[in-house]
Amino acid sequence: MSKQSRSSDSDSQRSFSKKGRSTLLGISKDSWIQKFFGGNALLAIVFLLAICGFLIKEAVFFFPDYHKSLQLFRQSGQEYVTLLEDQYKAQKSAYALVDQAYNIERANAGAAELEKITAFATARNKVLDFAEEAYDEWDDANDELEDAQDEFDDAEEADKASAQATLEAAQTLEKNLRTAWKADVSAAVLQQSSLSEDVKDALRQMQPDQGMSPFQMELQKAVDAKVAEFAISRNALRDSVKPLEKLWLELRDVAAAAKDKGVTLKTAAERKAAYLEAVQNAPTPEARQKAQEQADAVILAAPDWDKEVAPLYEATPRANEISKNLLQAIATAKENLPDPATLTDSLAQERLKQATPELVKAREVVTARTETLNQWRHDEKVGFFKSVTGFFLGADWVTNSSWQDFYGFLPLFTGSLLISIVALCIAVPFSVAAAIYTNQLASKGEATFIKPTIEFIQAIPSVVLGLFGILILGESLRDGAEFLGIPMQERLNVLNAGILLALMAVPTVFTLAEDAINNVPSAFRDASFALGATKFQTVLRVIVPTAISGIIAAILLGFGRVIGETMVVLLVAGNKISIPDFSDGLGVLTQPVHTMTGLIAQETGEVNQGSLHWRALFMVALVLFMISLTVNYISQTLIRRYSLKG
Amino acid sequence: MSTQEVISSPIITLDDVSFSYDMGKTNTIKNVSFDIPEKQVTAFIGPSGCGKSTLLRCFNRMNDLIETAKVTSGKIEIMGQDINAPTVDAIELRKQVGMVFQKYNPFPKSIFENVAYGLRIQGIKNKSDLATAVEKSLRGAALWDEVKDRLNSSALGLSGGQQQRLCIARTIAVQPKVILMDEPCSALDPIATAKVEELINELREQFSIVIVTHSMQQASRISDRTAFFYLGELIEYSDTTDLFSAPKEKRTEDYISGRFG
Ligand SMILES: Nc1ncnc2c1ncn2[C@@H]1O[C@H](COP(=O)(O)OP(=O)(O)O)[C@@H](O)[C@H]1O
Ligand SMILES: [Mg+2]
Numbered sequence: 001m002s003k004q005s006r007s008s009d010s011d012s013q014r015s016f017s018k019k020g021r022s023t024l025l026g027i028s029k030d031s032w033i034q035k036f037f038g039g040n041a042l043l044a045i046v047f048l049l050a051i052c053g054f055l056i057k058e059a060v061f062f063f064p065d066y067h068k069s070l071q072l073f074r075q076s077g078q079e080y081v082t083l084l085e086d087q088y089k090a091q092k093s094a095y096a097l098v099d100q101a102y103n104i105e106r107a108n109a110g111a112a113e114l115e116k117i118t119a120f121a122t123a124r125n126k127v128l129d130f131a132e133e134a135y136d137e138w139d140d141a142n143d144e145l146e147d148a149q150d151e152f153d154d155a156e157e158a159d160k161a162s163a164q165a166t167l168e169a170a171q172t173l174e175k176n177l178r179t180a181w182k183a184d185v186s187a188a189v190l191q192q193s194s195l196s197e198d199v200k201d202a203l204r205q206m207q208p209d210q211g212m213s214p215f216q217m218e219l220q221k222a223v224d225a226k227v228a229e230f231a232i233s234r235n236a237l238r239d240s241v242k243p244l245e246k247l248w249l250e251l252r253d254v255a256a257a258a259k260d261k262g263v264t265l266k267t268a269a270e271r272k273a274a275y276l277e278a279v280q281n282a283p284t285p286e287a288r289q290k291a292q293e294q295a296d297a298v299i300l301a302a303p304d305w306d307k308e309v310a311p312l313y314e315a316t317p318r319a320n321e322i323s324k325n326l327l328q329a330i331a332t333a334k335e336n337l338p339d340p341a342t343l344t345d346s347l348a349q350e351r352l353k354q355a356t357p358e359l360v361k362a363r364e365v366v367t368a369r370t371e372t373l374n375q376w377r378h379d380e381k382v383g384f385f386k387s388v389t390g391f392f393l394g395a396d397w398v399t400n401s402s403w404q405d406f407y408g409f410l411p412l413f414t415g416s417l418l419i420s421i422v423a424l425c426i427a428v429p430f431s432v433a434a435a436i437y438t439n440q441l442a443s444k445g446e447a448t449f450i451k452p453t454i455e456f457i458q459a460i461p462s463v464v465l466g467l468f469g470i471l472i473l474g475e476s477l478r479d480g481a482e483f484l485g486i487p488m489q490e491r492l493n494v495l496n497a498g499i500l501l502a503l504m505a506v507p508t509v510f511t512l513a514e515d516a517i518n519n520v521p522s523a524f525r526d527a528s529f530a531l532g533a534t535k536f537q538t539v540l541r542v543i544v545p546t547a548i549s550g551i552i553a554a555i556l557l558g559f560g561r562v563i564g565e566t567m568v569v570l571l572v573a574g575n576k577i578s579i580p581d582f583s584d585g586l587g588v589l590t591q592p593v594h595t596m597t598g599l600i601a602q603e604t605g606e607v608n609q610g611s612l613h614w615r616a617l618f619m620v621a622l623v624l625f626m627i628s629l630t631v632n633y634i635s636q637t638l639i640r641r642y643s644l645k646g
Numbered sequence: 647m648s649t650q651e652v653i654s655s656p657i658i659t660l661d662d663v664s665f666s667y668d669m670g671k672t673n674t675i676k677n678v679s680f681d682i683p684e685k686q687v688t689a690f691i692g693p694s695g696c697g698k699s700t701l702l703r704c705f706n707r708m709n710d711l712i713e714t715a716k717v718t719s720g721k722i723e724i725m726g727q728d729i730n731a732p733t734v735d736a737i738e739l740r741k742q743v744g745m746v747f748q749k750y751n752p753f754p755k756s757i758f759e760n761v762a763y764g765l766r767i768q769g770i771k772n773k774s775d776l777a778t779a780v781e782k783s784l785r786g787a788a789l790w791d792e793v794k795d796r797l798n799s800s801a802l803g804l805s806g807g808q809q810q811r812l813c814i815a816r817t818i819a820v821q822p823k824v825i826l827m828d829e830p831c832s833a834l835d836p837i838a839t840a841k842v843e844e845l846i847n848e849l850r851e852q853f854s855i856v857i858v859t860h861s862m863q864q865a866s867r868i869s870d871r872t873a874f875f876y877l878g879e880l881i882e883y884s885d886t887t888d889l890f891s892a893p894k895e896k897r898t899e900d901y902i903s904g905r906f907g
Contacts (some may be wrong), residue, residue, distance in 0.1 A: 300654075441714075444713070521751070523747065523749060523751035524751060524753055524754075526708065526711075526747065526751070527751045527752075527753065527813070527816075528748065528753075528763070529708065529711065529740065529768075530706060530708060530740055530744065530745040530747075530766065530817075531740065531741075531744070531763060531764040531767065531816065531817070531820060532737050532740040532741035532764065532768070532820060533736070533737075533764075533767045534737055534767075537767045541763070541766070541767065542753055544752070545754075546754055590713075
């Protein structure tokens with residue numbers, strides 16, 4: 001305060017002397033500099049508002065547009081078709097488990113036979129290779145024999161005798177060469193010493209003009225016989241869904257065609273105007289004629305939805321009948337499928353056990369969808385709120401689909417959140433402990449080593465971390481998981497990304513937490529020591545509780561850091577858009593996910609500006625920005641409150 | 647050193663004590679020897695920077711926290727034990743030798759938790775034991791009546807004088823034998839100062855108190871004996887009344903008559 005007034009004093013003195021310093025637009029250099037720095041804060045606010053405004057501008061029409069898209073989805077009957085598709089898929093996923101169980105069981109029960117078949121097939125190939133020359137010769141002779149036979153059949157009465165002679169000669173040759181081939185085969189079989197006698201016999205009995213060996217067929221039959229009963233129920237289940245599949249695909253085409261009309265309608269007026277302009281500007285009468293035709297072809301009227309979707313309503317009784325049969329089939333399958341305990345393979349048992357709840361679920365889905373289907377109306381309005389819930393709670397993010405796009409935010413959000421939480425779970429204990437250690441327990445020498453080292457992590461470009469995650473961490477994690485007996489199908493997953501992001505969060509959390517601890521007045525520490533507390537007690541009971549809001553702020557800022565990180569997650573998270581399966585317990589960490597940031601980075605480049613997809617991406621960006629802003633705001637408030645207290 | 651009387655029951659004895667902040671290059675305390683009596687108030691006076699606080703912090707080994715600081719010669723015995731012997735645990739020592747600081751520094755916790763802190767770190771968990779001890783200490787620090795209705799509110803909400811008395815309560819809660827006070831009233835207004843002085847007067851019955859003070863009036867009001875330091879040396883040490891009425895040393899006389907410092 002006093003400084004300022006003093007400087008303005010000297011200002012007025014100088015201007016009084018008129019020889020003053022350089023001024024620009026009547027303002028002195030000092031004030032320019034002052035204005036520049038003061039202006040920076042203002043600039044930051046303007047910038048923030050500009051970003052906000054820009055995001056909102058691009059995102060704001062997402063909900064109305066998405067609403068229209070969902071409305072069309074219903075009007076065109078696509079929604080109806082999806083009700084069939086759901087039933088189909090539910091049944092299919094139950095069947096898939098049964099099928100797996102069946103195949104595993106078949107392979108296990110018939111293992112001996114299947115092994116013999118393989119041995120036979122391998123040996124057969126070798127033997128045939130060996131006897132290839134003889135075979136070629138026989139093959140030629142066989143062709144000749146066929147020709148001779150044809151010639152004999154077609155021969156005139158006069159030529160019959162000579163044709164007969166040729167035929168007989170050809171027959172003899174064929175027979176001899178066949179014998180020669182079989183001799184070669186037998187010789188080859190002798191070399192295959194490791195084979196069992198029955199395989200050897202089967203090989204010797206082969207004929208050059210034989211397809212599958214009866215030996216092999218016998219074995220196949222024996223294998224099938226072992227799972228014959230299972231096969232019946234499995235096949236029944238497989239076939240039961242076929243009528244539904246047929247109906248679904250049939251109506252799918254109807255709805256897709258209707259939707260196309262709805263989609264083209266959106267741009268119809270525009271296109272018509274363009275053609276009419278072409279009519280005006282046409283250089284030749286032919287061109288004018290053509291443009292006029294094109295303009296006339298554009299239909300401006302909305303499609304008659306009632307007519308478009310009539311086939312769907314007509315199909316409803318059929319759909320009901322099919323669903324009824326399907327329910328029947330599922331019930332029968334549950335009864336007729338073998339008891340898992342009777343299976344010989346443990347994995348097959350497991351799959352079959354898993355199939356039971358899936359069948360129950362399929363039955364529920366079929367019942368529920370059929371009920372919805374009967375009440376479904378194409379002309380019922382879709383509530384506007386549906387577009388909002390559809391975005392925030394939607395579980396599917398489907399784009400560029402020839403059927404229907406869905407913009408469900410939930411998988412991205414859960415992906416981002418899960419990775420961030422994993423990252424913080426790893427980073428927080430480490431960085432807070434390191435902050436406490438360097439600030440309170442380490443010697444000066446240690447502190448001057450630890451601090452820059454941790455802060456150096458920040459200098460690693462995130463793309464380098466990403467490559468490290470792909471090439472090294474992924475492999476090591478998989479090896480580690482294998483060692484522990486945890487299945488890890490994907491190298492790129494939540495854990496991998498979480499670890500790398502933890503590495504990126506450590507410097508942020510460490511530095512800020514260290515600041516917070518450093519800001520604890522040393523008087524508290526002294527008081528604690530003077531009361532006979534150990535260093536450890538002092539840290540735990542005085543220093544950390546005093547710094548806690550600062551430490552929480554540090555953690556929140558770390559969270560803001562990781563949830564906004566893009567490159568690492570794009571490279572390492574696996575980029576699979578689906579809500580991770582939490583029923584897997586900790587196994588959820590081994591699943592691939594996609595994130596808000598990764599998705600925006602990946603998809604923005606390839607969408608049309610202003611399209612629904614474009615707006616959806618901006619909506620995601622807007623939500624991300626709001627999350628970051630909130631987290632930052634809370635942590636700043638905490639820091640401010642706590643530094644006032646200190 | 648000119649004054650060396652024999653004190654019948656010393657609680658602290660210093661024998662040729664020198665102390666350095668820089669590994670012995672320069673001594674901040676120089677060859678100091680004297681005895682501090684039990685259950686009396688001993689005041690350290692002297693110009694600022696002469697080493698009063700430094701010497702005080704030797705008694706509870708608070709200087710251990712400074713890496714390069716050490717006692718370079720001599721021996722400090724408290725209750726007959728050499729406190730710098732390798733077998734002595736500074737933590738245990740500080741439970742016997744409490745300290746009140748120049749700037750009141752209660753923890754940012756509740757009033758109750760502040761007083762209970764020293765007991766909690768000794769592993770006392772029993773609620774009623776803690777409550778009894780807290781009340782006793784607060785009464786001992788003449789604070790009980792003022793805070794008994796808000797034991798669970800933050801200590802930082804108290805006035806400066808109350809905060810300093812809370813710090814005293816916190817110190818006496820662990821039942822030390824000696825209480826060190828480093829200019830405990832320098833941050834307080836005259837009324838609060840009077841209250842703390844009154845309190846010190848009461849505490850002398852139970853505790854041996856060593857107090858550093860900047861104010862000679864305070865020293866003469868509350869202390870039984872006074873030590874005058876100058877540039878790290880003990881210049882004069884005697885009964886407070888003697889020291890102020892008939893100083894033996896020229897420098898003491900100059901100082902108490904306000905000619906320097
Ligand atoms: N932590 C320290 N490190 C180094 N020198 C110190 C430290 N504390 C005090 N000193 C020095 O020791 C001398 C005595 O200080 P101090 O004991 O605080 O004096 P007093 O309390 O009598 O005013 C002063 O010269 C001071 O600068
Ligand atoms: Mg001092």
